[in-house]
Amino acid sequence: MAEKVKLIDVSKCTGCRGCQLACKQWNQQPAKQTVNYGSYQNPPDLQENTWTLIRFQEVAEKDTVKWLFRKDGCMHCTDAACVKVCPSGALHYTQWGTVGIHHERCIGCKECVAACPFHIPRYDRVTDKVYKCDLCLSRIEANLLPACVKACPTGALTFGDKDKMIAKAYARVKELGGDANVYGDKFVGGTHVIYVLTEKPRVYEGLPHNPSVPLTVTIWKDLLKPLSLLAAGGVVAGSFLHYIIHGPKLPDENGSEGKGGE
Amino acid sequence: MRKGLIQATDAFERIVHWSLALSCLLLCLTGLGMMFHSLNFIGTIMGGLKSLKYVHNFTGLFFALALYFTIRMWWKEAGVFSMPEDLEWIKCAGGYLWHVDKVPEVGKYNPGQKMFFLVVAGCGALMVATGLIMWFPLSFPPAFVRLMYMLHALGFVAIFAFFFVHLYLGTVGSPGSLDAMLTGWVTRAWLKKQHPKWLKEMEEHGTLVVYGEEPQAKGHGHH
Numbered sequence: 001m002a003e004k005v006k007l008i009d010v011s012k013c014t015g016c017r018g019c020q021l022a023c024k025q026w027n028q029q030p031a032k033q034t035v036n037y038g039s040y041q042n043p044p045d046l047q048e049n050t051w052t053l054i055r056f057q058e059v060a061e062k063d064t065v066k067w068l069f070r071k072d073g074c075m076h077c078t079d080a081a082c083v084k085v086c087p088s089g090a091l092h093y094t095q096w097g098t099v100g101i102h103h104e105r106c107i108g109c110k111e112c113v114a115a116c117p118f119h120i121p122r123y124d125r126v127t128d129k130v131y132k133c134d135l136c137l138s139r140i141e142a143n144l145l146p147a148c149v150k151a152c153p154t155g156a157l158t159f160g161d162k163d164k165m166i167a168k169a170y171a172r173v174k175e176l177g178g179d180a181n182v183y184g185d186k187f188v189g190g191t192h193v194i195y196v197l198t199e200k201p202r203v204y205e206g207l208p209h210n211p212s213v214p215l216t217v218t219i220w221k222d223l224l225k226p227l228s229l230l231a232a233g234g235v236v237a238g239s240f241l242h243y244i245i246h247g248p249k250l251p252d253e254n255g256s257e258g259k260g261g262e
Numbered sequence: 263m264r265k266g267l268i269q270a271t272d273a274f275e276r277i278v279h280w281s282l283a284l285s286c287l288l289l290c291l292t293g294l295g296m297m298f299h300s301l302n303f304i305g306t307i308m309g310g311l312k313s314l315k316y317v318h319n320f321t322g323l324f325f326a327l328a329l330y331f332t333i334r335m336w337w338k339e340a341g342v343f344s345m346p347e348d349l350e351w352i353k354c355a356g357g358y359l360w361h362v363d364k365v366p367e368v369g370k371y372n373p374g375q376k377m378f379f380l381v382v383a384g385c386g387a388l389m390v391a392t393g394l395i396m397w398f399p400l401s402f403p404p405a406f407v408r409l410m411y412m413l414h415a416l417g418f419v420a421i422f423a424f425f426f427v428h429l430y431l432g433t434v435g436s437p438g439s440l441d442a443m444l445t446g447w448v449t450r451a452w453l454k455k456q457h458p459k460w461l462k463e464m465e466e467h468g469t470l471v472v473y474g475e476e477p478q479a480k481g482h483g484h485h
Contacts, residue, residue, distance in 0.1 A: 085411070087296035088311045107312040109296070110399045114407040123400060128312070216408040224415035225297060231423040239430035246359065249436045251451035 003097035005165035006135060006146060008071050009196040011176055012156035015040065015054050015069040022151030023052045026136060046072060048124035051133040052148055057205050070195075070204050071148070071157070074099065074120045074133040078189030081213040082112035082121060082132075084221050090130075097162070098135040098192050106130055117188065117211035135192065165194060172196045187211055265474035267447035268461075278335055279443055281328035282382075285321050289389075290422055292318040297415075319397055326390045333383050340371040340379035348373040369459040374431075381424055385417040392417065447473060 024031065029049035034042055041056040052073035059066040076098040083091045083099060090105035091112055108128035112121045121132045136146035144150070149157040158165065169182045173196055183201055184194035188211060201209040271279075292314050295304030305314035333341075343349075350366040351373045357365040358374070371379070392410040399407040432439050438452035453461045464470040471477070 087299075088302060089299050105311070107296075107310075107315045109315060111396075111411065114399050114404045114411070119404065214405070214408050216405075216412040220408075220412040220415045224412065224419055228297070228415070228419045228422050231419055232426055235423045235426040235430075239426065239435060242358075242430075243434060248434060249358065249455065251438055251449065251455040253451075 003162040004135075004140065004159065004192060005162045006076075006149060006193045007158045007160075007165045007169055007196065008193065009156045009158070009169075009172055010068070010070055011172070011180070011196060011198045012154045013054070013069040013071065014154055014156075015056060015067075016153065017054050018151040018153060019071060019148035019157060020050070020052055020054060022147040023133070024050070026139070026147035027051065046120065046122055048122040048131045050122075051131065055205060059199070059203060066199070068199065068204065070197075070207065072120075072206065074135070074193065075118050075184060075188070075211075076133075076135055076192035078191070079213055080188070081115040081117060081217050084213065085111040085115040085217060087111065094137060094140075096135075096140055096192070098137065098140070100134045100137045101130070101132060103127075103129055103131075115214065115217050117208055117214060119206070162190075162192070169194055169196050183207075188213060263445065263447055263473045266450065267473040268450055268453055268464075269446055269471040269473070270442040270448045270453070271446040273446070275335065276443055276446055278328060278331045282325065282332050282386075285325040285328055286386075286421070286425070288321050289318060289325055290418070290425065292321065293418060297418075319393075322390065322393050325386070329383070329386045329390065332386075336379060337383070340376050341383065343373060343376060344369075348376070367459040367462075368457055369463065370457055372457070378424060378428060381420055385420045385424075388413060388417045389421070 023029070029051070032043060032047060032049065034044070037044060039056055041054065043050055043053070046053050052071060055068075055070045055072050057068040057070070059068060078097060080091070080093070080099050083093060086092075087109060088105045088107050090102045090107070092100055092102065094100045106129040108123065108130065110121075110123050110130065112130055113123055121130045123130050136144075136148075139146055145159050149159040158168070160168075166182070166185050169185075173180045173182050176196070176198060178198070179200050180196065180198050181200065182194060183197050184191035197204065201207055291304055292308075295301050295311070295314050296318065302311055305311035308314045308317050347366050347368075351368060354360075354362045354365060356362075356368075356372055356374055392414040395402055395407060395410045396414060399410075402410075432443065436456070438449060439456070441448050441452075450461070461470075468477075
């Protein structure tokens with residue numbers, strides 16, 4: 001099956017948050033009580049039941065203020081740190097290259113929470129499980145668009161084959177000019193959620209400008225994990241060789257009699 | 263118990279040892295069950311991987327307690343090297359790896375055992391500290407928590423390898439040693455071969471406990 005990509009063109013986003021609501025509706029996620037803290041960004045952050053969120057940000061320029069909207073959520077990495085660390089196989093790659101989550105397998109260890117370079121997975125104390133966007137796997141499987149894409153009224157969200165979406169992203173960036181850039185295809189093996197950003201990545205709050213699988217995760221899973229078995233295997237083999245070559249350390253036969261009856 | 267056997271360990275030592283050993287073994291098994299997807303089945307007998315997680319975490323607490331007693335009990339005897347004789351022993355690897363005509367006499371713990379103790383104490387403490395942070399990862403910065411996972415894996419590499427060294431040298435690699443941790447009674451021949459200095463010390467200080475014999479008279483060893 002061809003890899004799929006969701007393209008988020010922030011230049012077309014009006015911050016209506018229809019995607020946020022559609023996500024909750026399809027995934028049957030209720031809303032939590034929230035507070036007015038002086039921003040349209042609501043709830044304030046991603047939650048265990050809010051898998052996508054429009055981040056509202058004001059950037060002061062010389063004579064004006066730029067109002068930026070960025071739809072945040074799982075980036076569906078090709079080289080996903082969360083899948084790498086997940087002990088139970090709950091987090092997994094799908095045939096579309098996206099990262100799905102089998103909630104029945106999740107053991108609530110929260111390793112993915114620390115590992116994710118985009119700070120996406122959220123832990124729910126009540127169910128003792130972790131939640132995040134699965135790019136509407138149940139809809140993709142049924143040949144439907146992800147709920148957020150379906151709901152988007154401006155065309156800021158589109159979904160399709162990876163090659164086509166990347167080509168579309170670059171064409172759009174060329175059209176926009178200026179600081180516009182494509183974000184997502186160049187790191188962590190290429191993400192399956194790709195942005196067309198109007199500003200440089202550094203400008204956006206909470207968006208890492210050069211994300212990667214953390215070095216500690218790589219050392220842990222690619223080096224120490226196999227080394228643990230290799231080292232133990234080496235010791236077992238070494239012990240066996242020691243026994244058959246050098247032999248065990250035996251007490252002297254007559255030693256017991258020598259001073260025995262002192 | 264046979265007449266003439268010598269007491270090497272008391273019951274408290276053995277209980278602490280096995281508390282640490284068995285909890286460590288269970289931690290290794292459950293840890294492996296979470297480290298390798300192919301070993302996830304270890305969780306099945308515990309009612310699933312989530313139960314395995316709790317078994318691992320709470321066994322860790324027991325391990326921490328056992329480790330505390332282990333360190334408190336043994337650090338004076340096994341945690342301090344006595345130079346230069348320990349260095350001499352290390353230079354010839356205690357006669358374990360090649361033929362040595364005269365291995366320097368060692369006391370209750372040889373330098374290899376001391377190194378093992380230090381690795382268990384050090385890595386054990388590391389596992390407890392990193393493990394506790396991994397238990398409550400949301401209370402700490404993610405980069406710090408990631409470092410803990412890495413150090414926990416590093417500690418496991420050392421402990422898991424050393425576990426097999428200990429298993430070998432405590433059983434077939436050194437016949438007679440296992441008794442010291444099972445019943446606590448060992449043969450004089452074994453003690454003479456493995457810990458001659460300790461045997462002499464006990465004889466000199468009159469602390470030698472021989473099965474079937476009256477306790478040595480005080481001052482017996484003061485020549």
